[in-house]
Amino acid sequence: MxxxxxxxxxxxxxGSLYAVVALGYTMVYGIIQLINFAHGEVVMFxxxxxxxxxxxxxxSNLPPLAxxxxxxxxxxxxxxxxxxxxxxxxxxPLRRAPRLAPLITAIGxxxxxxxxxxxxxxxxxxxxxxxxxxxxxxxxxxxxSALQIAIIGVCLAMMGGLAVLIYRxxxxxxMRATAENPEIARLMGVDVDRVIAATFIIGAGLAAVAGxxxxxxxxxxHYTMGATLGMKAFSAAVLGxxxxxxxxxxxxxxxxxxxxxxxxxxxxxxxxxxxxxxASALEERCSGGGYFVLFGSNYQDVFAFVVLILVLVFxxxxxxxxxxxxxx
Amino acid sequence: MIRRRTRLVIGVTLVALALLALPFxxxxxxxxxxxxxxxxxxxxxxSLGLNxxxxxxxxxxxxxxxxYGVGAYVYALLASPHFGLHLPFWVILPIGASVAxxxxxLLGAPTLKLRGDYLAIVTLGFGEIVRIFLNNLSRPINITxxxxxxxxxxxxxxxxxxFGDTDVLLGLTVSGPMKHYYLLLLLLLLxxxxxxxxxxxxxxxxxxxxxEDEIAARAIGIDTTRVKLLAFAxxxxxxxxxxxxxxxxQGFISPESFVLTESVMILAMVVLGGMGNIWGVxxxxxxxxxVPEMLRYTVVPVQLALFGKLLVxxxxxxxxxxxxxxxxxxxxxxxxxxxxxxxQREFSIEKMKx
Numbered sequence: 001m002x003x004x005x006x007x008x009x010x011x012x013x014x015g016s017l018y019a020v021v022a023l024g025y026t027m028v029y030g031i032i033q034l035i036n037f038a039h040g041e042v043v044m045f046x047x048x049x050x051x052x053x054x055x056x057x058x059x060s061n062l063p064p065l066a067x068x069x070x071x072x073x074x075x076x077x078x079x080x081x082x083x084x085x086x087x088x089x090x091x092x093p094l095r096r097a098p099r100l101a102p103l104i105t106a107i108g109x110x111x112x113x114x115x116x117x118x119x120x121x122x123x124x125x126x127x128x129x130x131x132x133x134x135x136x137x138x139x140x141x142x143x144x145s146a147l148q149i150a151i152i153g154v155c156l157a158m159m160g161g162l163a164v165l166i167y168r169x170x171x172x173x174x175m176r177a178t179a180e181n182p183e184i185a186r187l188m189g190v191d192v193d194r195v196i197a198a199t200f201i202i203g204a205g206l207a208a209v210a211g212x213x214x215x216x217x218x219x220x221x222h223y224t225m226g227a228t229l230g231m232k233a234f235s236a237a238v239l240g241x242x243x244x245x246x247x248x249x250x251x252x253x254x255x256x257x258x259x260x261x262x263x264x265x266x267x268x269x270x271x272x273x274x275x276x277x278x279a280s281a282l283e284e285r286c287s288g289g290g291y292f293v294l295f296g297s298n299y300q301d302v303f304a305f306v307v308l309i310l311v312l313v314f315x316x317x318x319x320x321x322x323x324x325x326x327x328x
Numbered sequence: 329m330i331r332r333r334t335r336l337v338i339g340v341t342l343v344a345l346a347l348l349a350l351p352f353x354x355x356x357x358x359x360x361x362x363x364x365x366x367x368x369x370x371x372x373x374x375s376l377g378l379n380x381x382x383x384x385x386x387x388x389x390x391x392x393x394x395x396y397g398v399g400a401y402v403y404a405l406l407a408s409p410h411f412g413l414h415l416p417f418w419v420i421l422p423i424g425a426s427v428a429x430x431x432x433x434l435l436g437a438p439t440l441k442l443r444g445d446y447l448a449i450v451t452l453g454f455g456e457i458v459r460i461f462l463n464n465l466s467r468p469i470n471i472t473x474x475x476x477x478x479x480x481x482x483x484x485x486x487x488x489x490x491f492g493d494t495d496v497l498l499g500l501t502v503s504g505p506m507k508h509y510y511l512l513l514l515l516l517l518l519x520x521x522x523x524x525x526x527x528x529x530x531x532x533x534x535x536x537x538x539x540e541d542e543i544a545a546r547a548i549g550i551d552t553t554r555v556k557l558l559a560f561a562x563x564x565x566x567x568x569x570x571x572x573x574x575x576x577x578q579g580f581i582s583p584e585s586f587v588l589t590e591s592v593m594i595l596a597m598v599v600l601g602g603m604g605n606i607w608g609v610x611x612x613x614x615x616x617x618x619v620p621e622m623l624r625y626t627v628v629p630v631q632l633a634l635f636g637k638l639l640v641x642x643x644x645x646x647x648x649x650x651x652x653x654x655x656x657x658x659x660x661x662x663x664x665x666x667x668x669x670x671x672q673r674e675f676s677i678e679k680m681k682x
Binding site for chain 2: 034035089090093094097098099100101102103104105107108109110111112114115118119227228231234235238292293294295296298299301302304305306308309312313316
């Protein structure tokens with residue numbers, strides 16, 4: 001099996017999920033220059049709610065796709081409501097407060113949401129019922145499952161839909177106008193509060209679908225899953241240029257690839273037995289096909305953070321961000 | 329004037345006596361309470377360290393627990409059977425503090441140019457990286473012993489008196505946790521004095537200037553990057569010392585003690601008390617340390633009596649309390665329960681603008 005191609009396939013799947021979550025961060029940031037810290041928790045709620053629906057319906061005779069669809073249809077409005085609620089409770093009252101204030105409420109909200117999820121769904125790791133049949137295709141030495149194709153397809157479709165919404169509709173131009181300058185947008189007759197609420201709601205809807213897909217892809221859900229996922233998606237948004245919609249998509253896919261390829265190769269690359277200088281010193285460990293791996297694939301989660309730090313240090317505006325991140 | 333002074337002396341003496349007698353009163357209620365008090369002091373310690381970064385300099389650091397972890401692991405590695413090293417604590421504590429400070433500079437140097445919210449995310453990422461490394465540095469060379477953590481860490485011992493066991497002194501039984509209490513109290517006093525002195529020093533005023541308006545601060549000749557770096561290093565140093573103390577008191581540490589929620593808890597303490605106000609932060613940390621513990625002892629019986637079973641675990645209530653504290657404080661009393669005067673002004677001016 002071709003490791004490289006396989007990791008590219010895995011990376012694209014992961015990356016398209018990151019991209020969808022990253023869109024939620026970047027849209028909010030583009031409009032009110034605020035990191036919606038609790039966005040990862042919305043993704044988690046999406047996963048949990050759809051898991052409940054799917055588990056409840058798994059015993060029935062409905063076709064699997066209909067069950068998954070039902071899960072999505074319940075999760076999306078629920079998460080949208082949650083997104084709206086977050087905006088009203090944690091962000092709107094603080095829109096004119098110093099910058100640290102909404103960030104701190106957001107952290108508080110994400111802790112509260114995690115604990116609520118734990119009370120509702122227990123502190124255990126929950127297994128997603130395996131209702132979708134495993135279909136695997138072999139393409140050029142790499143295997144790609146129907147699920148992976150579906151995830152990538154749905155993500156691309158959602159990104160396309162969002163692009164249409166933002167660049168072709170009235171709401172979209174109102175959003176862009178608000179992002180450009182809220183005061184002037186208000187003078188032009190844009191209901192800025194409604195636009196901001198709509199942004200949160202749309203982001204939360206995307207997050208709900210992403211949550212479901214992450215849950216099905218890994219086969220499990222946990223009340224803490226939103227934190228790491230959110231951090232990574234945020235890194236993706238920064239990588240692409242925060243506030244920039246195409247940037248979030250590119251950043252997500254790129255981060256997925258970096259993670260998958262990094263996890264696939266870091267073990268080999270940091271195996272000191274591959275290097276002549278160390279191999280002689282470590283002879284007893286290396287002889288006979290032994291290995292001395294400094295960093296294995298268990299460091300996978302580090303990549304996103306390293307990418308984040310590198311981007312912020314060397315190119316804070318990200319890959320596609322035209323607006324230079326405000327350096328204080 | 330003299331009368332005020334005598335009153336102050338009497339007040340301080342009374343407080344000091346109360347603090348000295350406290351562990352005896354607490355141990356009557358159970359040694360657990362002495363331990364809880366010790367942890368509370370440790371959290372005051374940490375909150376004061378974070379207060380330098382968040383309160384004084386206005387830099388939101390969400391990875392503060394990383395420095396705590398570094399200090400704790402340095403202590404554990406140098407005084408446990410894991411490497412067979414048993415250095416005395418007054419040698420390790422400075423080492424731990426300096427290593428933590430170095431980590432602070434390592435993190436700060438590349439990131440302090442960033443604006444506030446980016447900095448928050450980067451520090452959060454840094455905290456995660458440190459935790460992942462602590463979890464995984466057990467292979468190929470076993471440094472941190474992975475998720476199992478390090479056990480049998482030496483207790484502090486000074487001049488042959490080990491803080492691990494119980495002694496009888498002047499007819500009074502002094503248990504290990506009680507000795508730790510006095511040691512922590514002494515350290516805390518030192519930390520508070522250092523903090524008070526820092527606040528009114530040249531550096532302290534530079535921090536405040538940067539917090540209020542960084543561009544103006546630079547215009548009047550403050551080397552902002554260096555001064556911010558100093559705040560990071562200083563905060564990290566306190567984190568490192570607290571970590572070392574934690575190691576020696578607990579005798580066992582694992583990466584699980586150094587997770588993001590811990591950072592958020594410390595932040596909640598600083599925010600609740602009032603960012604930038606030393607006494608406010610002390611009160612905030614004590615409140616958020618003790619109230620959840622008291623809840624633990626009341627919530628369980630109340631729930632059992634009302635519903636016949638445990639519906640909400642005390643641990644959950646504790647975390648909910650921290651989360652709600654952050655949200656409610658920011659909405660209704662953003663400058664904290666006991667705000668520093670400068671902060672209060674800052675928050676109310678922002679309100680006037682709107």
